[in-house]
Amino acid sequence: MIRWSPEQQAMKDALREFVGKSLEPHRVELESGEMPPYEILRDMYRKFGLDEIARERFARAMSGTSRPAGPRRRDPDEVAMVLLPMIELSRCSPGMITALGVSANLASGAIMKGGTPEQKERWALDLLTLDKIGAWALTEAGSGSDAFGGMLSSARQDGDEFVLNGSKTFITNGPYADTIVFICRLQTDAPEPRDRPIVTFVLESGMPGLDQSKPLRKMGMHSSPTGELFLHDVRVTTDHLLGGPASLERALAPRSLTSPSERNSEAKGTFASERASIAASALGIIERCLELSVEYARTRVQFGHPIGEYQLIQDKLARMEVARLNVSNLIFHYIESLVEGVGVTFAEASAMKLYSARAAVEVAMEAVQVYGGNGYMSEYPLEQLARDARVLQIYAGTDEMQIRGIAKALLAP
Numbered sequence: 001m002i003r004w005s006p007e008q009q010a011m012k013d014a015l016r017e018f019v020g021k022s023l024e025p026h027r028v029e030l031e032s033g034e035m036p037p038y039e040i041l042r043d044m045y046r047k048f049g050l051d052e053i054a055r056e057r058f059a060r061a062m063s064g065t066s067r068p069a070g071p072r073r074r075d076p077d078e079v080a081m082v083l084l085p086m087i088e089l090s091r092c093s094p095g096m097i098t099a100l101g102v103s104a105n106l107a108s109g110a111i112m113k114g115g116t117p118e119q120k121e122r123w124a125l126d127l128l129t130l131d132k133i134g135a136w137a138l139t140e141a142g143s144g145s146d147a148f149g150g151m152l153s154s155a156r157q158d159g160d161e162f163v164l165n166g167s168k169t170f171i172t173n174g175p176y177a178d179t180i181v182f183i184c185r186l187q188t189d190a191p192e193p194r195d196r197p198i199v200t201f202v203l204e205s206g207m208p209g210l211d212q213s214k215p216l217r218k219m220g221m222h223s224s225p226t227g228e229l230f231l232h233d234v235r236v237t238t239d240h241l242l243g244g245p246a247s248l249e250r251a252l253a254p255r256s257l258t259s260p261s262e263r264n265s266e267a268k269g270t271f272a273s274e275r276a277s278i279a280a281s282a283l284g285i286i287e288r289c290l291e292l293s294v295e296y297a298r299t300r301v302q303f304g305h306p307i308g309e310y311q312l313i314q315d316k317l318a319r320m321e322v323a324r325l326n327v328s329n330l331i332f333h334y335i336e337s338l339v340e341g342v343g344v345t346f347a348e349a350s351a352m353k354l355y356s357a358r359a360a361v362e363v364a365m366e367a368v369q370v371y372g373g374n375g376y377m378s379e380y381p382l383e384q385l386a387r388d389a390r391v392l393q394i395y396a397g398t399d400e401m402q403i404r405g406i407a408k409a410l411l412a413p
């Protein structure tokens with residue numbers, strides 16, 4: 001795949017029109033945090049039939065017909081339908097995609113991968129259709145890049161129940177989530193917390209002992225609410241334990257029975273698709289910054305000439321175009337590898353994220369420069385896009401963690 005098919009391009013155009021009509025007029029409220037992003041996202045889901053597609057995919061997954069033996073080949077349009085909204089919404093308000101992705105991909109994906117059929121019916125379907133909003137809670141104040149190693153949140157078994165305690169921070173959708181995927185350590189006899197097994201629970205907003213903070217103030221991505229979660233003796237029954245009793249048995253099995261690669265493969269699968277999808281957000285930001293910069297370079301006159309006639313400005317535009325082509329090609333490569341049923345490796349997904357996030361930040365900052373003082377003013381969209389882009393290098397694993405993962409794969413014996 002080297003370009004969008006005519007049908008995919010038509011969908012891209014229709015999404016752009018939707019952004020212009022339904023999102024752009026609310027950009028100020030969304031970016032001030034005054035308006036949560038969910039109603040616009042639901043509107044998009046209904047208008048483009050994405051809720052219906054999600055229902056159909058869910059039904060296929062539940063009937064087991066979606067996974068024939070052998071490599072799982074994906075339909076290119078199905079993959080494009082996930083990535084195109086990411087690209088198009090990110091042109092205007094990338095935070096919308098963070099909020100959407102965490103709910104409809106990360107939280108629901110964790111339940112679809114690890115949940116029992118009952119748990120999928122109970123929680124995942126509503127997240128996939130956006131009828132409910134999900135959060136995925138891993139990070140804690142003391143554990144970010146070393147998310148599993150430094151984790152302190154805990155689950156203590158008490159008869160048929162578990163008692164959950166701890167706090168999570170920087171949680172996308174945390175303030176508004178109806179359904180929360182909460183990752184913690186099971187309390188066992190192991191003296192070192194690091195050696196205690198990781199377990200996951202699905203929580204519902206309003207449970208006694210669960211507090212969801214107000215949105216935190218931050219540098220950008222204001223249309224994506226980020227918050228803290230506090231758990232104080234939250235009591236849940238085994239039906240909230242992701243995977244049910246079988247997952248508890250697996251967690252308690254002697255470590256020698258499961259290889260580290262088996263233990264990590266599920267989390268890595270989730271991280272790989274999250275990292276690859278960040279490239280789609282990066283592309284939206286790059287495309288918009290490039291278009292705005294070209295327009296400005298044509299029309300802004302200084303020293304009697306449009307600034308686009310100056311080589312220093314041309315250099316910036318040319319570099320932006322190179323970034324656009326490279327990130328587009330990474331996305332096409334990603335789609336193609338899913339279509340072939342191969343997928344990208346974890347290290348490849350990390351490389352995609354690393355390159356795209358850096359490219360988006362560089363392009364957005366250079367676009368601000370092309371606009372001069374206007375670029376620094378909130379009246380123009382570049383100021384917001386530059387702030388928004390910055391987090392692509394931090395969340396879903398920092399640049400340094402991507403580099404670490406890529407190098408580890410390269411140096412593996």
Ligand SMILES: Cc1cc2nc3c(=O)[nH]c(=O)nc-3n(C[C@H](O)[C@H](O)[C@H](O)COP(=O)(O)OP(=O)(O)OC[C@H]3O[C@@H](n4cnc5c(N)ncnc54)[C@H](O)[C@@H]3O)c2cc1C
Nearest residue numbers: 136137138139143144145170171172394395396397398400
């Ligand atoms: C807007 C936003 C939304 C988020 N949403 C979610 C969410 O929905 N759910 C969730 O669970 N988390 C979420 N996060 C958390 C995010 O994943 C973490 O912030 C990220 O993984 C980095 O962790 P940290 O902030 O603790 O930084 P730290 O891990 O403390 O890192 C600080 C610095 O040290 C570097 N560093 C750390 N270890 C090493 C090393 N071994 N070698 C070299 N350098 C190193 C890092 O790269 C970084 O530069 C979100 C964060 C933000 C900002």
